[in-house]
Amino acid sequence: MSAPLLELDRLAVRLPVHGELSTVIHDASFEIAAGEALGLVGESGSGKSMTARAIMRLLPPRAEISGSVSYLGQSVPGFSRSALRDFRATQIAMIYQDPRAHINPVRTNGDFLLEAMLAQGVRPAAARERAVGLLAQVGIADGGRRLRQYPHQMSGGQLQRIMIAAALVTSPRLLLADEPTTALDVTTQAEVMAILGDLRVERGLALLFITHDLDLAAAVTDRMAVMYAGMIVEIGSSQTIHQDALHPYTVGLLRSRPKIGSRARIWVIPGRPVSAFEAGPGCVFAARCPYATGRCRTERPGLREVERQLVACHRAEELKGSVSFSAEAAISD
Amino acid sequence: MISQQHHQLGPADPAGPPILQVRGLRKVFKIRSEGSRRTENLVAVDGVSFDLPPSGSLGIVGESGSGKTTVARIIAGLEQPSAGTVLVGGSPLARRRRRRRRRVQMVFQDPYSSLDPRQTILAGLDEVLRLHTKSGKSGRRARALELLHQVGLDERHENLRPRSLSGGQRQRVAIARALACGPEVLILDEAVSALDVSVQGQVLNLLAELRTQIQVAYLFVSHDLAVVQQVTDDTIVMHRGRVVEAGPTDAILTSPADDYTRRLLAAVPRPGWKPSRRADGG
Numbered sequence: 001m002s003a004p005l006l007e008l009d010r011l012a013v014r015l016p017v018h019g020e021l022s023t024v025i026h027d028a029s030f031e032i033a034a035g036e037a038l039g040l041v042g043e044s045g046s047g048k049s050m051t052a053r054a055i056m057r058l059l060p061p062r063a064e065i066s067g068s069v070s071y072l073g074q075s076v077p078g079f080s081r082s083a084l085r086d087f088r089a090t091q092i093a094m095i096y097q098d099p100r101a102h103i104n105p106v107r108t109n110g111d112f113l114l115e116a117m118l119a120q121g122v123r124p125a126a127a128r129e130r131a132v133g134l135l136a137q138v139g140i141a142d143g144g145r146r147l148r149q150y151p152h153q154m155s156g157g158q159l160q161r162i163m164i165a166a167a168l169v170t171s172p173r174l175l176l177a178d179e180p181t182t183a184l185d186v187t188t189q190a191e192v193m194a195i196l197g198d199l200r201v202e203r204g205l206a207l208l209f210i211t212h213d214l215d216l217a218a219a220v221t222d223r224m225a226v227m228y229a230g231m232i233v234e235i236g237s238s239q240t241i242h243q244d245a246l247h248p249y250t251v252g253l254l255r256s257r258p259k260i261g262s263r264a265r266i267w268v269i270p271g272r273p274v275s276a277f278e279a280g281p282g283c284v285f286a287a288r289c290p291y292a293t294g295r296c297r298t299e300r301p302g303l304r305e306v307e308r309q310l311v312a313c314h315r316a317e318e319l320k321g322s323v324s325f326s327a328e329a330a331i332s333d
Numbered sequence: 334m335i336s337q338q339h340h341q342l343g344p345a346d347p348a349g350p351p352i353l354q355v356r357g358l359r360k361v362f363k364i365r366s367e368g369s370r371r372t373e374n375l376v377a378v379d380g381v382s383f384d385l386p387p388s389g390s391l392g393i394v395g396e397s398g399s400g401k402t403t404v405a406r407i408i409a410g411l412e413q414p415s416a417g418t419v420l421v422g423g424s425p426l427a428r429r430r431r432r433r434r435r436r437v438q439m440v441f442q443d444p445y446s447s448l449d450p451r452q453t454i455l456a457g458l459d460e461v462l463r464l465h466t467k468s469g470k471s472g473r474r475a476r477a478l479e480l481l482h483q484v485g486l487d488e489r490h491e492n493l494r495p496r497s498l499s500g501g502q503r504q505r506v507a508i509a510r511a512l513a514c515g516p517e518v519l520i521l522d523e524a525v526s527a528l529d530v531s532v533q534g535q536v537l538n539l540l541a542e543l544r545t546q547i548q549v550a551y552l553f554v555s556h557d558l559a560v561v562q563q564v565t566d567d568t569i570v571m572h573r574g575r576v577v578e579a580g581p582t583d584a585i586l587t588s589p590a591d592d593y594t595r596r597l598l599a600a601v602p603r604p605g606w607k608p609s610r611r612a613d614g615g
Contacts, residue, residue, distance in 0.1 A: 043529040043530060043531060044529055139610060185396035185397055185556065186396070186556065186597060186600040186601060187396065187596055187597065187600045188396075189600065189602075189608075190599070190600040190602075190608040190609060191608070191609075191610050193602075193608035194607075194608040194609055194610040195610065197608060198610075212529070212530060213530075213602065214530075215601075215602045215603055215604070216602040218602075218603075218604050219602045219603060219604060219605070219606040219608075220602070220606075220608070239604065242604050243604075252531065253530055253531060256530055256531050256533070256534035257530055257533075257534070257559065258534075258537065258559040258560055258562060258563045259559060260558055260559045260562060260586050260598070260601060260603075261586065261587060262562075263562060263563065263583070265538060265541070266534045266537060266538060266563065267534065268531075268534050268535045268538055269531040269534070272499045272500075272501060272502075272529070272531075272532055273529050273531060273532070327538060328538070
């Protein structure tokens with residue numbers, strides 16, 4: 001296999017909070033091959049959005065990072081200013097959960113879509129034609145009229161399509177999508193995911209798909225990485241993880257979502273999701289894990305290969321297939 | 334037309350007459366259209382009727398703009414209907430707010446904005462009990478603690494303020510406050526939607542448990558079909574202000590009769606799911 005498009009190796013990030021450095025990512029390692037879709041799944045505070053920002057080099061000033069982020073074998077933190085500009089302008093693009101927060105409400109959709117092309121010296125008429133073509137690709141037929149309209153005249157689903165079109169303007173090879181459908185209705189979500197799926201095939205676009213929804217990630221990605229408290233705890237083929245997860249957190253999370261067609265009491269992971277800086281010295285999930293032993297609380301497990309998956313759990317082999325959580329109602333977080 | 338009919342829901346009623354009867358509910362909002370001074374009528378809710386038996390649980394499912402929240406707000410007394418009636422225990426919603434509150438309570442989506450940040454958990458419960466009961470101070474405290482226990486909290490939480498609580502704990506407090514005056518109907522409007530998956534499960538199980546312990550009927554408003562299945566017996570599906578399908582939740586989720594319900598179900602991600610593109614670009 002050729003060098004991966006993107007590779008993170010033992011990425012750790014600390015951010016200054018009230019003057020002190022606080023850990024937001026303990027250990028994130030994964031790679032994305034050209035054209036591949038990787039899901040990055042986790043609850044709030046797990047560090048998944050921070051991981052995306054570290055890849056884009058959009059962390060706040062004075063953030064301290066260790067480990068490496070490489071794009072086509074080159075270190076992203078080591079990019080010169082012009083290389084960084086080039087990287088962001090031509091190689092990578094990002095779409096967000098709330099498109100309305102990432103578009104200027106007093107400028108037209110056209111201003112937004114054409115900006116990058118005009119800055120690169122494309123003639124306005126040609127840029128407009130290209131924008132209309134891109135809008136057609138994301139399922140907006142009357143592009144000419146839409147370019148003259150303003151963001152407030154678009155529905156949430158339409159605006160997210162415009163964001164996707166804008167991300168495609170520079171023909172990137174990697175798209176970072178941070179909860180792009182969370183704010184949308186399910187039927188609109190299905191359409192946006194179908195558009196992203198088509199674009200991946202047509203353009204060989206690689207995708208880092210960040211979501212809290214394990215079922216969605218399993219359906220639309222090739223592989224997925226499950227993140228908890230700033231640490232990737234399991235990574236492998238999406239189908240395998242969805243069926244035979246090894247990490248107790250992944251197993252619990254999968255079973256704490258109700259499934260259509262079953263009224264069985266759902267399992268409950270006790271407690272609430274913790275942030276990276278709250279995690280103890282051992283396994284980040286130890287405080288909520290019914291299988292935690294003394295070793296789990298003192299020695300942090302790293303990712304290791306078990307049954308073709310990578311999992312960060314000391315007891316992965318012995319627990320395989322037997323993890324269960326209580327279905328008690330009264331457990332409070 | 335199906336949405337104009339009255340939907341008979343629930344088992345053949347061992348529990349007596351419905352606690353909530355909604356008939357022909359209609360709500361029209363006047364909106365000003367773009368770049369014009371004329372107002373237009375937006376029909377948010379159109380001919381919605383249903384019954385909720387005592388201690389029953391009814392889901393209202395729909396996407397944004399379907400009118401589901403407007404129906405909930407009318408029943409809670411937060412909006413006036415343009416037409417139609419809401420009967421609670423056979424009588425119209427009392428105009429007097431306090432009496433209405435005693436019968437119908439509501440839990441909102443966002444537990445970060447629905448609690449008073451300056452009030453301790455105990456003080457918040459005490460306020461409700463003072464207004465609605467004749468208990469003395471010690472009686473109220475005992476009842477407040479009982480409510481906290483019912484929602485999986487305890488003495489350790491009584492003197493905390495909302496900012497020291499997690500999202501799931503706040504939603505538990507909101508549920509305890511709603512139950513404090515002993516309502517017959519609890520409206521839960523996307524009450525678990527803002528919670529993390531692992532915490533959402535805890536609150537869903539809590540809601541299922543509570544219904545076995547106390548006499549209260551749920552009106553559970555949500556866009557999330559799998560969640561609705563966990564806590565409801567019957568469901569109505571709303572689309573563009575109208576009821577497109579009504580019946581037992583299990584039947585609707587396993588063999589939906591309406592096209593829109595089928596489309597909703599097909600859009601729920603699952604392994605092997607192929608998202609589909611519709612042509613209308615909406």
